[in-house]
Amino acid sequence: MGKNQNQKKSITKQDDGLIRTQIPKTINNKEHFQRLNYLYHLTMFSKDENLSRSYVNLMDTISKKTNTKMLPSLKRTYCKKCKRVIIFDNKLSIKKIKGIERLIIECKCGHEKSFPIGLNKDYKTFYEKEGNLIEVSPPNTNIPKH
DSSP: OHHHHHHHHHOEEOTTSOEEOOOOSSOTTHHHHHHHHHHHHHHHHOSOHHHHHHHHHHHHHHHHHTTOOOOHHHHTTBOTTTOOBOOOSTTEEEEEETTEEEEEEEOTTSOEEEEEOSSOTTOOOGGGSTTSOOOOOOOOOOOOOO
16 A cells, blocks of 8 residues: 555646656666667668668567667668668658658668658657656766776
8 A cells, every 4th residue: 555655646747737757766678778779870880781781670679579669760760671771862752642741761672651741840759758758878987996
């Protein structure tokens, strides 16, 4: 019974209707997130296309097996069909489909990604809203020198 009372005290409801809880002291799957971040950086800065595709494939496998979610902004940077990093060059176009303008990005494999434009200019994804992400800092590396 004491546990339920402590949980109720840590939850607060704000005026705008959002429910806030206390920041957890530990983050689940922290090592997995750090590994995904490392692989993403390797993917973006790798000059070898085959190597970067294998990194993306590994990122996808890790996120599925550990049930960790990648940010939508990260997922938008690679093709889900061929696992290539999308380079925004001449393959951009704007089309009107069913009365909605869409930005179309075409990959080298021919797969197209479509993003609606201008529906709601104030729209932000869950992760872009303030206060929804916890900053994961690296462990303290301040080692005293003898």
